[in-house]
Each structure stands twice: as structure tokens, then as C-alpha cells.
Amino acid sequence: MMSNTLLDIKxxxxxxxTPAGEVKxxxxxxxxxxxxxxxxxVGESGSGKSVTAYSIMGLTAHPxxxxxxxxxxxxxxINEMSEKQMRKIRGKEVSMIFQDPMTSLNPVYTIxxxxxxxxxxxxxxxKQQAYDRSVELLNLVGINDPExxxxxxxxxLSGGMRQRVMxxxxxxxxxxxxxxxxxxxxxxxxxxxxxxxxxxxxxRKINMSIIMITHDLGIVASMCTNIVVMYAGKVVExxxxxxxxxxxxxxYTKGLLxxxxxxxxxxxxxxxxxxxxxxxxxxxxxxxPFAPRCDKCMKICLKRMPEYTKISDTHKSACWMxxxxxxxxxxxxxx
Amino acid sequence: MSRYxxxxxxxxxxxxxxxxxxxxxxxxxxxxxxxxxxxAPSPQTMKALEEKYGLDQPVGVQYxxxxxxxxxxxxxxxxxxxxxxxNHIIKTRFPISAKLGLCAVILAVSVGLPIGSFAALKxxxxxxxxxxxxxxxxxxxxxFVVATVLMYFFGVKLRVLPTFxxxxxxxxxxxxxxxxxxxxxxxxxxxxxSMLDIIGQDYMRTAKAKGVSQFKSLFKHALRNAILPVxxxxxxxxxxxxxxxxxxxxxxxxxxxxxxxxxxxTDRDYPLxxxxxxxxxxLLITMNVLVxxxxxxxxxxxxxx
Ligand SMILES: Nc1ncnc2c1ncn2[C@@H]1O[C@H](COP(=O)(O)OP(=O)(O)O)[C@@H](O)[C@H]1O
Ligand code: SF4
Ligand SMILES: [Mg+2]
Numbered sequence: 001m002m003s004n005t006l007l008d009i010k011x012x013x014x015x016x017x018t019p020a021g022e023v024k025x026x027x028x029x030x031x032x033x034x035x036x037x038x039x040x041x042v043g044e045s046g047s048g049k050s051v052t053a054y055s056i057m058g059l060t061a062h063p064x065x066x067x068x069x070x071x072x073x074x075x076x077x078i079n080e081m082s083e084k085q086m087r088k089i090r091g092k093e094v095s096m097i098f099q100d101p102m103t104s105l106n107p108v109y110t111i112x113x114x115x116x117x118x119x120x121x122x123x124x125x126x127k128q129q130a131y132d133r134s135v136e137l138l139n140l141v142g143i144n145d146p147e148x149x150x151x152x153x154x155x156x157l158s159g160g161m162r163q164r165v166m167x168x169x170x171x172x173x174x175x176x177x178x179x180x181x182x183x184x185x186x187x188x189x190x191x192x193x194x195x196x197x198x199x200x201x202x203x204r205k206i207n208m209s210i211i212m213i214t215h216d217l218g219i220v221a222s223m224c225t226n227i228v229v230m231y232a233g234k235v236v237e238x239x240x241x242x243x244x245x246x247x248x249x250x251x252y253t254k255g256l257l258x259x260x261x262x263x264x265x266x267x268x269x270x271x272x273x274x275x276x277x278x279x280x281x282x283x284x285x286x287x288x289p290f291a292p293r294c295d296k297c298m299k300i301c302l303k304r305m306p307e308y309t310k311i312s313d314t315h316k317s318a319c320w321m322x323x324x325x326x327x328x329x330x331x332x333x334x335x
Numbered sequence: 336m337s338r339y340x341x342x343x344x345x346x347x348x349x350x351x352x353x354x355x356x357x358x359x360x361x362x363x364x365x366x367x368x369x370x371x372x373x374x375a376p377s378p379q380t381m382k383a384l385e386e387k388y389g390l391d392q393p394v395g396v397q398y399x400x401x402x403x404x405x406x407x408x409x410x411x412x413x414x415x416x417x418x419x420x421x422n423h424i425i426k427t428r429f430p431i432s433a434k435l436g437l438c439a440v441i442l443a444v445s446v447g448l449p450i451g452s453f454a455a456l457k458x459x460x461x462x463x464x465x466x467x468x469x470x471x472x473x474x475x476x477x478x479f480v481v482a483t484v485l486m487y488f489f490g491v492k493l494r495v496l497p498t499f500x501x502x503x504x505x506x507x508x509x510x511x512x513x514x515x516x517x518x519x520x521x522x523x524x525x526x527x528x529s530m531l532d533i534i535g536q537d538y539m540r541t542a543k544a545k546g547v548s549q550f551k552s553l554f555k556h557a558l559r560n561a562i563l564p565v566x567x568x569x570x571x572x573x574x575x576x577x578x579x580x581x582x583x584x585x586x587x588x589x590x591x592x593x594x595x596x597x598x599x600x601t602d603r604d605y606p607l608x609x610x611x612x613x614x615x616x617x618l619l620i621t622m623n624v625l626v627x628x629x630x631x632x633x634x635x636x637x638x639x640x
Contacts, residue, residue: 088546089546
């Protein structure tokens with residue numbers, strides 16, 4: 001199957017200019033994604049996952065500012081588009097769902113109103129057609145009695161239901177890409193599984209790609225085709241699911257995987273935090289950001305940022321250990 | 336809904352009863368009397384007057400008599416404005432104050448809401464600080480200063496606006512501004528803080544992610560949520576502003592209820608004090624019910640019980 005590049009983020013640098021100083025939230029982030037991929041973005045809290053997602057939506061909030069790099073999505077250069085142009089893409093070509101379904105819907109408007117809003121924004125459907133489409137969408141996300149639900153307010157629905165409604169809104173215009181920012185973190189385990197199942201089912205029905213931001217390696221294992229591992233505003237490793245799970249190269253990734261009891265039967269384990277404290281983004285270290293917590297840390301790690309080592313066409317990692325191995329290998333060849 | 340109405344009516348009756356009783360006995364405890372003007376009448380006249388109005392009877396009897404009449408909706412007769420029924424006084428004076436007050440409320444809301452929202456959007460910027468400065472000022476300056484300054488500047492100095500009575504639409508301008516001053520400042524502050532809170536809500540982010548424009552997300556998604564605290568404030572504010580401000584009515588010589596009320600207190604015009612107080616309480620209760628209903632309409636999460 002020929003696949004096309006849907007999303008290509010190159011050397012994205014993004015900072016928040018706060019009164020305390022410049023918070024370098026993203027440092028040279030490059031992420032590439034093919035049509036049909038389900039890309040998992042993992043990494044501990046504060047590593048820049050959400051900021052990356054918002055930048056794809058063109059929703060970098062003040063005082064955040066993109067200071068370098070490019071974002072190409074579906075033929076658009078996102079980082080050069082005006083707010084007005086972006087509005088036509090949001091909710092239509094790329095949609096997003098969020099962590100907390102309890103607060104993501106406006107409490108004073110009905111479910112129907114909030115679904116129709118996005119339909120009216122991006123399509124020419126009339127009132128009746130928009131209504132029919134809303135019913136169809138609620139059926140699609142597995143909400144029964146849609147006619148009744150459309151008239152209800154968010155507070156009349158459970159958390160799982162509301163997340164289904166959020167998904168319905170996100171999918172109303174059949175986007176090319178759905179970004180889900182920890183969509184199940186706030187839900188209980190059985191509901192989590194249902195939502196993930198629903199997303200995968202919808203992915204098959206509508207031809208879309210998914211970015212799944214999560215803490216949960218179990219979810220990644222069950223649905224993703226590719227993984228990006230982020231640490232302190234950097235992509236420290238990226239690869240296919242097999243490459244990351246069976247051949248992790250970065251010490252941080254290895255640490256993450258060690259924290260799950262059994263990779264082959266992921267029982268929805270949350271990432272157990274690796275010892276040590278996260279990086280101070282106001283004063284990021286010059287060398288490898290993971291160095292203070294890494295037990296393989298060498299002198300060079302503290303002094304210089306490691307370059308990416310290409311392990312395969314899809315697999316890359318930024319760790320001095322790999323550079324060292326490569327160097328030794330090439331020395332061996334020269335001998 | 337019907338349970339709500341029954342509940343409200345019962346609590347209104349109890350409140351009105353308590354207000355009437357409390358006012359009655361407080362009035363009785365305060366020294367002085369209605370006939371102790373500068374030209375004190377002779378003891379004989381005094382006695383005759385007190386007999387006429389039943390003020391010579393034991394307080395308990397006076398109280399029961401009053402309450403009996405009150406039940407029939409009769410607020411009695413004024414002691415100072417001989418022969419005038421309190422009902423009649425309220426009926427003629429209240430519309431004057433209410434008209435003025437209503438204009439002031441409309442002004443306060445239509446200025447306060449937008450500038451408060453605007454300040455929130457420009458948070459921390461120059462315009463926000465400017466608006467906040469003026470609204471702090473607006474809340475700190477006492478009403479009589481506002482009224483006097485307006486009157487002096489526009490009426491006496493520039494001579495562009497009338498300052499006496501309410502005989503033409505132009506006459507409304509200064510008193511309405513004076514009345515609206517404080518509520519405008521207060522509403523804009525209230526709106527600013529409430530708007531700031533709402534702008535940070537998750538559903539505002541959802542609206543953006545759907546492709547809703549900033550303008551529309553403010554008007555549709557933020558405003559309706561942000562306005563709730565203002566609605567709460569509007570209830571008591573309406574009641575007090577509709578019954579008239581003593582200061583503004585005094586300064587601009589307006590024969591409204593506010594002016595009358597304060598007059599009745601200095602005069603110890605017991606029936607008039609009682610009547611106006613009960614009327615004010617009644618208005619306050621009504622406004623609070625209206626607020627509840629408005630709340631319910633704005634926010635579907637509110638249950639009326
Ligand atoms: N509005 C903001 N102002 C300042 N810093 C921010 C803001 N939003 C995010 N950041 C910083 O950006 C970094 C990445 O945040 P985020 O992408 O939300 O992390 P996560 O991976 O948990 O989603 C964090 O260090 C955070 O402090
Ligand atoms: S570069 Fe050095 S410190 Fe960083 S992960 Fe690799 S070995 Fe550890
Ligand atoms: Mg996040």
C-alpha cells in the first residue's frame with residue numbers, strides 16, 4: 001500500500017515567554033506520520049505532548065510562540081497560516097478530543113446544539129440534514145436513543161457518554177486526523193477500554209489517522225502503529241510499535257518499558273515514574289536532558305546534546321550510547 | 336416547578352411578616368414621635384392626635400391592628416401628609432423612581448458587561464488597567480459626590496443639561512448617570528473576573544478546536560456562562576435602585592420614593608415607614624424570584640426546588 005505523509009513536523013521549537021523567563025517547551029521536535037498511522041506520543045507530564053498537539057491545531061496559546069521549525073499537515077503549512085485560515089481546518093481536517101470530558105462540553109448548551117455547531121461551521125447542510133447527521137453521529141459513537149440525547153445537556157450524561165459526544169463532534173466532518181490528548185485518563189478502566197475500542201472501530205470506518213497522547217503504555221500497545229517518546233521537550237526516540245517495544249534504544253524508553261510488568265500482556269499500567277525529578281524547562285541542561293536520571297550517563301552526556309542515530313527507516317533515537325556503539329562499529333570495520 | 340412556586344410564596348409571606356413585625360417594634364423603640372416638629376403642638380392637641388391615630392393604645396394592640404389592616408392590603412394613612420393613603424403615595428411615587436432606576440440599570444448593564452468582558456480579554460494590558468482604575472474609582476466615590484459633581488459640571492458650569500425635576504427626557508440624563516455610576520463599576524468588575532474564569536474553561540478550548548471564531552466563542556460560549564454572577568447581583572440591585580436613591584432624588588429634586596422614604600423616617604411617619612419598608616421587601620423578594628428564574632433559563636444545571 002502506498003502511503004502518503006499526512007503530518008510532518010520539522011525541528012519545531014516553541015517557547016513560553018513567562019515573567020519568570022523563557023520556558024523552552026519544545027526543542028527541535030520532529031515528528032512524521034503517514035496516512036492511516038496511529039501514532040502514540042508518550043512521555044511524562046510536562047514533556048511537551050500537549051503543546052505539540054496544540055501546535056498542530058494552530059492553537060499555541062499566549063505566551064507561547066513558535067520560534068522555529070515547520071509543521072506541514074495535509075498540504076498546509078500550519079505554522080504560516082492565519083487564524084482565519086486555521087479556523088477552516090480545525091474541526092474539519094484535524095480534530096481534537098481532550099482529557100476531561102466532564103468539562104470539555106459547554107454546560108449551558110444541549111448536546112445537539114454543540115454537535116450542530118461544528119456541522120454548520122464546516123458544511124452546507126441545512127437544519128434537517130444537520131439534525132439527521134447528528135443522529136447518525138451519535139449512533140456511530142454508540143450512544144443509544146440519539147433523538148433524546150440531542151436534547152439533553154452535558155450534565156445529564158456520564159463521563160464516558162460525554163467523551164463519546166466529544167468524539168462525535170470531532171468526527172462530524174470526517175477529519176483526516178484525530179488528536180486525542182489523554183482521552184481516557186479521567187475515565188474509569190472499563191469505560192477507558194470502551195472508548196479505545198470505539199476509536200479503533202471508527203478509525204476503520206472513517207479513513208482517518210490518530211495521534212494518541214497517553215501515559216498508558218497498555219493503550220499504546222493495543223492501538224498504535226508508531227510511537228514517539230518525548231522527554232523534556234524533545235523527541236528522544238521514535239519508531240514502529242515493534243521497534244520501540246522489542247528494541248528500545250534510548251535509556252528513558254528502556255526505563256519506561258521496565259516499569260510495565262509484562263509487555264506482552266499490557267494490563268493498562270500507568271507509567272511508573274522513573275526516579276529523579278523532571279527537567280527544569282527554564283534552564284534546560286546543555287547535554288542530554290535525561291542525564292541526571294540516567295544510570296548509563298557518561299561525561300559527554302552532560303556536555304553535549306546527543307544527535308539522532310538512525311536504527312532503521314522508521315526508528316531513531318538520540319542517545320550517546322548509540323553514537324558510541326556506532327563509532328566502535330565503524331572503528332571495527334576500519335581495522 | 337410548582338413545588339418551587341409554593342415554596343417561594345410561603346417563604347415570601349413569612350419574610351414579609353417578619354419584616355413588618357421587626358420594623359414595627361424597631362420604630363416603637365426609636366425615640367421621638369411624629370408630632371414633635373419644631374413647632375411642638377400643645378399637649379392637648381398632641382393627645383387628640385395620638386388618639387386619632389391610635390398611638391395612645393398599648394403597643395400590642397397597635398401592632399395587631401396594623402397587621403389586621405395589612406392583611407387586607409391596607410398600609411394605612413400617612414401621619415404627615417394628612418389624609419393621604421400610604422398605598423396612594425407609593426403608587427404615585429414609585430413609578431417615578433422606578434422609571435429612573437430602570438434606565439440606570441439598563442445603562443449599567445449595557446456599559447458594564449462589554450467593558451468588563453473587554454478588560455478580561457485585554458487582561459494585564461493598558462486598557463484593562465485603565466478600565467479597572469475607573470471602576471475602582473466608580474465604586475469608591477460616594478454617591479452624593481457623583482451627583483453633585485455631575486450637577487455642578489453639566490448643569491451649572493456648562494449649562495447643557497437640566498438639573499431639576501424630570502419634565503423632559505433630557506432631565507433624565509444626569510440623575511440616570513449618577514444612579515448608574517456605582518452599578519456600572521461593580522458590574523464591569525464582576526464581569527471581568529467572571530469572564531477571566533470562563534475564558535480558561537475547557538469548553539472554550541473545545542470551541543476553538545472546532546473552528547469557532549474568537550468573536551463567536553465569546554458571545555456564544557463565554558457570555559452566557561460568565562453572566563451568571565451579574566444576574567445574581569442584579570436582583571438586590573434592581574430592588575434598591577427601582578425604589579429610588581435618596582441622594583440622587585434629593586440632589587436633582589425628584590419627587591420619587593427614595594426621597595419620600597428618607598423623609599418619612601426623619602418625620603417618624605410610622606405608617607409611611609412601615610409601608611415603604613414592606614414594599615421594598617416585597618420588591619426584593621420578587622426580584623430574587625426573577626433572578627432564580629433567569630438563572631434557570633441561563634443555566635440548565637440549576638434545579639428549581
Ligand atoms: N501556558 C503556558 N505557560 C507556560 N508554560 C507552559 C504553558 N503551557 C505549557 N507550558 C510548559 O510547556 C511544557 C510542556 O507542557 P505540556 O505539553 O502540557 O506537557 P504534557 O506532556 O504533560 O502534555 C511544560 O513544561 C509546561 O510547563
Ligand atoms: S545520552 Fe547519555 S544520559 Fe542521555 S540517555 Fe543516553 S546514555 Fe543516558
Ligand atoms: Mg498534556
